[in-house]
Amino acid sequence: MKEDFYDILGVSKNATSAEIKKAYRKKAIEYHPDKNPGDTKAEEMFKKAAEAYEVLSDPDKKAKYDQFGHQAFEGGGFGGGGMNMDDIFSQFGDIFGSAFGGGGFGGFGFGGGGQRRVKGSNLRIRVKLSLEDIANGVDKKIKVKRKKVAAGTTYKTCGTCNGQGQVTRIQNTILGRMQTATTCSTCGGSxxxxxxxGSGSDSMGMMVEEETVSIKIPAGVVDGMQLKVSGKGNEAPGGGIAGDLLVAIEEMPHEQLQRDGDNLHYDLYISFSDAALGTSQEIDTVSGKVRIKIEPGTQSGKILRLRNKGIPSINGYGSGDLLVHVNVWTPRHLSKEQKEFFQRMKTDENFEPKPEKQDKSFFEKVKDMFS
Structure with missing residues (x-):
């Protein structure tokens, strides 16, 4: 089981964004590769801290993590996990200020004389899923148009910034000598x-190519959830880091079933005769059709609970239930003979309402449904 992100950074769930940032900076400095050369355990802790900060520093990701845990970002390469050193140094180098050689991470492009590496832009797509796809999990193959370095394109070190990606200027002011660093306008920071x-490429040696990307979507995802496929966004010129492919989930409505969290609801309509005599009915579930038994004397509004026939929990805590709502259909048009029959039954004691203890009220049924 993956370690809790709050425990990794040593903060509480109520920590402010400033406290989370401060805790991450402390951890990352402690386990930075420059301070722990050759220490694989320290490197692993360094990555864990960055992974935790990536999620907890983003309000949307933090809300999803608080609700769904690690499963909100996992499943076939998705989520906050899987960060490599380039990802960390590219995204979070500015947090460290002068902690390492006056500009961040020595040897990784944010100070210490190393070459700056930029990250390509992210791509966003929307994937529509049926309720069956969500219940069972699904592998999708999606065609994506992404920018890639064109074949035959070569790069050289920028002469303006000497490969630093930044231009440093020193100015004399009334407060003394002030040093500022700005992104190099010649290379765009790369x-x-x-x-x-290469042939057919743009001014940066890039061209758009269509690629088929395999996406493994875990069971139990919810509408609006965003998953991430690392490294499948636009490539960066000059050997930078490829961006990510962000996959937004869109749940398509089902003809028969309504979703409520991990539970599903099904409206079943039966006739007076079936309610009085009993019957069996075939209904839809996300795993196929099942036949259920309607007992004689079933009342309208009765709820039948089919255990574990709902949606699997994305946190791995089993599956929800399928709640079948039985509705006795009252005919609107009756023949002369039918009317005469019901007229005779008006005074029949078997047709007089006599609710028993097991015939729960509407509010009791609602309470049971959400318990």
Whole structure:
């Protein structure tokens, strides 16, 4: 089981964004590779801290994590996990200020003389899923148009910033000498410029290509949830890090079933005769059709609970239930003979309402449904 993100950073669930940032900075400095050369355990802790910070520093991701745990971001390469060193240094280098050599991470492009590496832009797509897909999990193959470095394109070190990606200027002011660093306008911060452009590429040596991406979607996802496929966004020029593919889940409505969290609801209509005599009915579930038994004397509004026939919990806590709502259908049009029959039954004691203890009220049924 993965370690809790709050425990990794040593903060409470009520910690502010400033406290989370401060805790991450402390952990990352403690386990930074420059301070722990060759220490694989420290490197692992360094990655864990970055993974935790990536989620807890983002309000949307933090809300999903608080609700669904690690499962909100996992399943075939999704989520906050799987960060490598390039990801960490690219995204969070500015947090460290002068902690390492006056500009962040030594040897990884944010100070210490290393070459700056930029990350390509993310791509966003929306995937429509049926209720059956959500219940069982599904592998999707999606065609994505992404920017890639064109074949034959080569790069060289930017002469303006000497590969740093930043231009440093020193100014004399009334307060003394002030040093500022800005993104290099020549290379856009990558530290690289095009040396030779491949055929059909743009000014940065990039071209758009269509690629089929395999996406493994875990069971139990919810509408609006966003999953991440690392490294399947746009590539960055000059050997930078590829962006990510962000996959937004859209749940399509089902003709018969209504979702309520992990539970499903089904409206079953039966006739007076079936309610009085009993019957069996075939109904839809997300795993196929099942036949259920309607006992003689079943009252309208009765709820039949089919255990574990709902949606699997994304946290791995089993599955929800299928709640079948029995509705006795009252005919609107009666023949002369039918009217005469019901007229005779008006005074029949078997047709007089006589609710028993097991015939719960509407409010009791609602209470049971949500218990």
């Amino acid at each position: 530290g690289q410029v095009v040396d030779s452009r």
